[in-house]
Amino acid sequence: MNSDNIISIFQFIFLLFLQAFLLNNINLFGFINPNLYLLFIVVFPLNSNSTLLIVLGFLLGLLLDLLTQGSGGHTIASLTIAFLRPYIVKFSFGVNYEIPLGMIQGSLPSQRLLYLTLVIFVHHLVLFSVIYFSFDNIITIIKNTLFTSFFTFILIYISLGLFKEKK
């Protein structure tokens, strides 16, 4: 086990418990819970096994749902975003990009921004679509998606900034 794997496991557990016990109780404006656990999928090393990421994403969402007594939306959403991550990386960073590090360095800020926004937005769209699961509530779905992804984006960006200064 090298240090990368240990860091990943630590991030997994830390983000899971943080999300379950702290962040889900914030309820900004009554309905917004920023989903910081997405940070795990965002910073997962880009050159490692994508199959492993899918399984880990599923586990992350499943454990979160079990801890928060949720109905299963997080499971499906994080599973889907883990599956789609390679395609989003290819889309935002270009086909030839090869990143050995876990943190995204040496790339244009606009590409990083695009990657982050896409991951967060797609994840929240899937999450709220599964939770509401009907076309009648589409306005609610869109509203929740936009607001929650905005706050999640802020939180994740701050966290990334904190981590970046260490390196």
Added chain:
Amino acid sequence: MRQLINAILKYKNTLIYLGLLILSLIFLNQRSFYHQSIFSNASLVLSSNFNLIGKNFANYIDLAEQNEKLLAENEKLKTLELIQFGEQSQKNKTLDSFGFEVSTARIIKNSYSNARNYLIIDKGYRDGMEIEMGVISSDGVIGVINQVTSNFSSVLSILHRDLKINAGFKKNGAYGSLFWEGSHPRIMKLDDISTLNPVAVGDTIVTGGMSDYFPYGIPIGTILNFEKPKLEGYYDIEIELFSNLTQKEFVYVVKNKKIDQLKQLIYE
């Protein structure tokens, strides 16, 4: 085999994703009643649509058999209905003493535009048909059998200038003879109703029980209009038939079980 494994390995991400997705959908189904109801609703719609298509196809294949069954059932029900009509006249009849036997038949040939119209039905003396049996339909009177061969019978249609049947009012039992003048396949004339009886447009006319051919109470038609000629004691009444004789396919033949006894009385 190797190619199969290679194919699976090539798409392993997608396969693992789909597998875990199904797992998480089952999980979702179990944890949330709302989603459970949506899934079961969707599965009901889907399965019922496919079942409907298959059922329509199977139904079409079974149509002939279903028709036979319906005809047999109709025979039984028609007997009961005729008994019901008879009971309305407040005579004390029980099921055993109802004097008519009912059987179904199919019209093979019809006519309604001549002055004297005949029908041909597909039952003959092999099926128990005899001459002078009454023929009725689901909504009225058709005629009387006048000729029988081994497999077919000829029926004197009610639209025949020489045929008169006994018919009366449902409300008070006043009876007369009903016959056809030849003008319209649905309009007949009722004679011999005395002006002592109250008559109104729309009164229902049924078979009176006085004829040998038909049991009491089969609805024939309603009064279209009537006239009271000055020098006679009888009304001139026009009847509109309930049934459309130009479009009949299935009929019932009624056999009066006691017709031999009645004939003996009349001709002696």
